[in-house]
Amino acid sequence: MSRPSPQTERLIDLVDLLASAPTEEFTLADIARAAGLGKPTVHPMVVALARRGWLLRDPGTRTYRLGPALVAAGRAAAEGNPVLTAARPVVRDLAAATGLVCVALVAGGVPGEEDDLVVGEIADPADDRRPSAPTGQRWRGHPRGLRPGDRIPPRPPLGAVQVAWSDPETIDRWLDRLDAEQRADAAGELAPALAAIRERGWALEVGDQLRERLGRLVADFDADQRNAEHAAALRRVLTEIGRAFGVTETLPTAISPDGQYRASVVNAPVFDAAGGVAVVLCLLCVREGHRVPLRTGAEIVALGTRLRASAESLTHGLGGRWPPPFA
Numbered sequence: 285m286s287r288p289s290p291q292t293e294r295l296i297d298l299v300d301l302l303a304s305a306p307t308e309e310f311t312l313a314d315i316a317r318a319a320g321l322g323k324p325t326v327h328p329m330v331v332a333l334a335r336r337g338w339l340l341r342d343p344g345t346r347t348y349r350l351g352p353a354l355v356a357a358g359r360a361a362a363e364g365n366p367v368l369t370a371a372r373p374v375v376r377d378l379a380a381a382t383g384l385v386c387v388a389l390v391a392g393g394v395p396g397e398e399d400d401l402v403v404g405e406i407a408d409p410a411d412d413r414r415p416s417a418p419t420g421q422r423w424r425g426h427p428r429g430l431r432p433g434d435r436i437p438p439r440p441p442l443g444a445v446q447v448a449w450s451d452p453e454t455i456d457r458w459l460d461r462l463d464a465e466q467r468a469d470a471a472g473e474l475a476p477a478l479a480a481i482r483e484r485g486w487a488l489e490v491g492d493q494l495r496e497r498l499g500r501l502v503a504d505f506d507a508d509q510r511n512a513e514h515a516a517a518l519r520r521v522l523t524e525i526g527r528a529f530g531v532t533e534t535l536p537t538a539i540s541p542d543g544q545y546r547a548s549v550v551n552a553p554v555f556d557a558a559g560g561v562a563v564v565l566c567l568l569c570v571r572e573g574h575r576v577p578l579r580t581g582a583e584i585v586a587l588g589t590r591l592r593a594s595a596e597s598l599t600h601g602l603g604g605r606w607p608p609p610f611a
Contacts, residue, residue: 294319295329299338302350309347365390367602368404371554371563374598379407382567382587387430389564391446400435401443401564437461440470441477441534445487445551446561448478449607477535485595485606486552486588489534490545491576541582548576550587552595559607565595 316326333339337353371388379386385408392402439461447458459470481487547569554563570576
């Protein structure tokens with residue numbers, strides 16, 4: 285694993301801070317306080333960013349906001365990935381049609397580390413009802429507080445739709461992300477779930493009410509840095525509950541139309557010309573406050589069917605091919 289660079293991370297955190305509230309201006313003291321650093325530490329970073337046009341300083345108020353150089357960088361990033369360019373209108377259409385937040389995930393690696401899923405695009409239907417929707421602000425309805433660029437480790441069951449069509453070696457590497465205790469039985473237990481995903485062309489991930497409530501508590505504590513220790517303790521409890529809950533319960537093999545499911549995510553793969561997964565389209569079924577409502581199987585199947593149709597259309601538009609089911 286590559287060694288962390290505290291100074292680099294502080295610089296990125298500083299930009300993230302300003303991006304989280306793009307309509308506001310921050311004094312040097314504001315930035316230092318939010319970053320938990322002293323002004324002497326923050327000052328050279330702010331000066332360096334201002335010199336490159338990443339920040340703008342108002343001479344009158346002596347406050348800072350994001351600068352025009354970031355606009356150019358953002359445009360280049362948006363235009364430089366043809367897959368995300370093609371996925372962007374599909375994600376927005378899905379959000380508008382379903383009333384759910386839709387996310388496009390792409391694979392992204394860090395040197396010396398395992399590949400993760402990266403949030404490439406987010407469409408929130410609520411944005412159309414807001415006076416302004418800051419593009420840098422995290423969407424707080426999801427337990428992770430997602431925003432573009434966030435990395436998500438595909439630890440089973442997350443990532444099932446990405447590996448369902450893969451060879452056994454790839455599936456084994458995915459399963460290796462589990463703890464040793466879970467890994468022993470996971471391959472046999474998850475095989476029926478992966479087969480069901482291949483047959484449907486989409487995956488359902490379900491949650492449980494206890495983890496949902498704890499997730500809300502963690503988010504509440506995270507909002508107040510004075511409760512950092514409590515939030516860390518709750519995360520540990522949440523992890524243990526996740527281990528006890530198991531990965532197989534999260535990926536139901538059969539979905540009964542009359543059944544009731546606490547659906548958290550419905551997702552489907554978009555394939556490239558080689559038959560690999562280029563994008564994962566996700567519908568987030570959680571609501572504000574991290575509530576995961578019960579839905580009937582019929583409702584979930586309708587969402588999955590719509591999602592697969594969009595994924596197939598995007599696959600075709602990218603010149604991709606849907607691979608045959610892996611036996």
